[in-house]
Amino acid sequence: MSPLFKTITDKIAQQGSLSVAEYMELCLSHPEHGYYRKADPFGARGDFVTAPEISQIFGEMLGVWAAEMWRQMGCPPLRLVELGPGRGTLMADALRATAKQTGFHESLTVHMVETSPVLANAQYHALRHVHPRIEWLDDVDEVPEGTAIFLANEFFDALPIKQMVMTDSGIAERRIVLNAQGALEFTLGPVGLSLAKSGQKIPVGTVMEQHPSARRIMRTITTRLAEQGGGLLVIDYGYLGEAHHDTLQAVKNHAFHPVLSDPGDADITAHVDFLSLATIAADAGLAVAPLATQAEFLTNMGGDVRLKMLLHRADEDQKKNLAEGYARLTSKEAMGELFKVLAVSSHAPIVGWEDYSHLP
Numbered sequence: 444m445s446p447l448f449k450t451i452t453d454k455i456a457q458q459g460s461l462s463v464a465e466y467m468e469l470c471l472s473h474p475e476h477g478y479y480r481k482a483d484p485f486g487a488r489g490d491f492v493t494a495p496e497i498s499q500i501f502g503e504m505l506g507v508w509a510a511e512m513w514r515q516m517g518c519p520p521l522r523l524v525e526l527g528p529g530r531g532t533l534m535a536d537a538l539r540a541t542a543k544q545t546g547f548h549e550s551l552t553v554h555m556v557e558t559s560p561v562l563a564n565a566q567y568h569a570l571r572h573v574h575p576r577i578e579w580l581d582d583v584d585e586v587p588e589g590t591a592i593f594l595a596n597e598f599f600d601a602l603p604i605k606q607m608v609m610t611d612s613g614i615a616e617r618r619i620v621l622n623a624q625g626a627l628e629f630t631l632g633p634v635g636l637s638l639a640k641s642g643q644k645i646p647v648g649t650v651m652e653q654h655p656s657a658r659r660i661m662r663t664i665t666t667r668l669a670e671q672g673g674g675l676l677v678i679d680y681g682y683l684g685e686a687h688h689d690t691l692q693a694v695k696n697h698a699f700h701p702v703l704s705d706p707g708d709a710d711i712t713a714h715v716d717f718l719s720l721a722t723i724a725a726d727a728g729l730a731v732a733p734l735a736t737q738a739e740f741l742t743n744m745g746g747d748v749r750l751k752m753l754l755h756r757a758d759e760d761q762k763k764n765l766a767e768g769y770a771r772l773t774s775k776e777a778m779g780e781l782f783k784v785l786a787v788s789s790h791a792p793i794v795g796w797e798d799y800s801h802l803p
């Protein structure tokens with residue numbers, strides 16, 4: 444029995460059951476046995492690969508976005524904040540790509556918001572020679588005051604969600620118990636309120652997701668952006684509108700894995716509710732750009748041009764890797780449309796979205 448499985452079953456014995464949010468939190472962030480706390484899950488030998496690990500152009504274009512936004516804001520002293528920075532590759536590429544932007548690096552303090560000591564260590568090694576002012580923080584609340592640009596790639600999908608299920612007699616929370624065979628399984632909690640949206644009955648069996656942690660973090664960031672200035676770029680898989688289906692998923696060794704098997708040894712995520720994040724930003728009084736696909740954003744930021752420049756000076760092997768990597772980020776069949784980009788800012792127009800005409 445894995446140590447985390449024991450922690451989970453002990454908690455179920457005490458409380459009767461666990462919410463999906465409690466389960467996700469324990470699996471990902473348990474101080475000793477949580478998925479992100481104990482090992483580096485990235486790369487061919489890990490469980491998954493993220494955009495910055497696929498192509499340097501991803502981090503470079505995010506860096507260019509931050510530098511251009513900074514220029515548009517009048518070049519203030521800036522806090523460049525990354526949420527859930529993985530191996531530090533995105534920030535290293537972003538800083539390298541902006542090294543020649545006059546005054547940008549001099550105005551920067553970099554803040555890495557990371558809960559995993561293993562990944563914070565990898566980030567330190569990736570960045571220690573890249574910029575003189577970098578600090579690591581556990582929580583977004585700890586970012587000191589000032590104009591700030593926040594970058595979050597595949598961060599919001601790792602935050603715990605709650606799941607509700609429509610039953611014959613009303614809505615019940617989806618919870619986790621131990622079955623007679625000693626395995627974890629889903630069950631339903633007590634039935635609460637009945638819910639109808641726009642006068643329409645929600646079909647029995649519909650799963651609805653709530654994102655309390657994502658909403659809290661989004662409120663913290665957007666409130667400070669409205670007061671102190673700056674912007675936020677969120678890149679993730681998710682939906683605009685209501686999902687009304689179960690998006691909870693686990694990944695291990697680059698393949699989907701049963702969510703309740705091997706707690707702490709598989710990555711668990713849920714799709715991001717972009718409408719709810721965008722609404723929080725708009726309610727705070729910020730400019731919100733129309734949701735773009737990753738392919739649209741990278742193209743608008745000059746990713747295609749950057750690829751051509753890199754290809755020009757590459758050898759044959761490098762050319763193949765560069766072209767394949769960028770195609771993976773932008774093609775419809777891979778990440779180009781699945782991943783979406785939400786940009787919000789205290790200053791409009793938002794860089795990359797000056798031409799809104801072709802965006803959804």
Ligand SMILES: C[S@@+](CC[C@H](N)C(=O)[O-])C[C@H]1O[C@@H](n2cnc3c(N)ncnc32)[C@H](O)[C@@H]1O
Pocket residue numbers: 471472479493494495496526527528529530533556557558559562581582595596597598601602
């Ligand atoms: C899927 S990884 C994405 C990594 C990176 N952004 C990339 O694109 O390669 C999720 C990251 O979020 C971090 N993380 C998860 N929950 C967190 C939390 N509540 N606060 C801060 N970081 C968190 C993980 O340790 C990891 O660095």
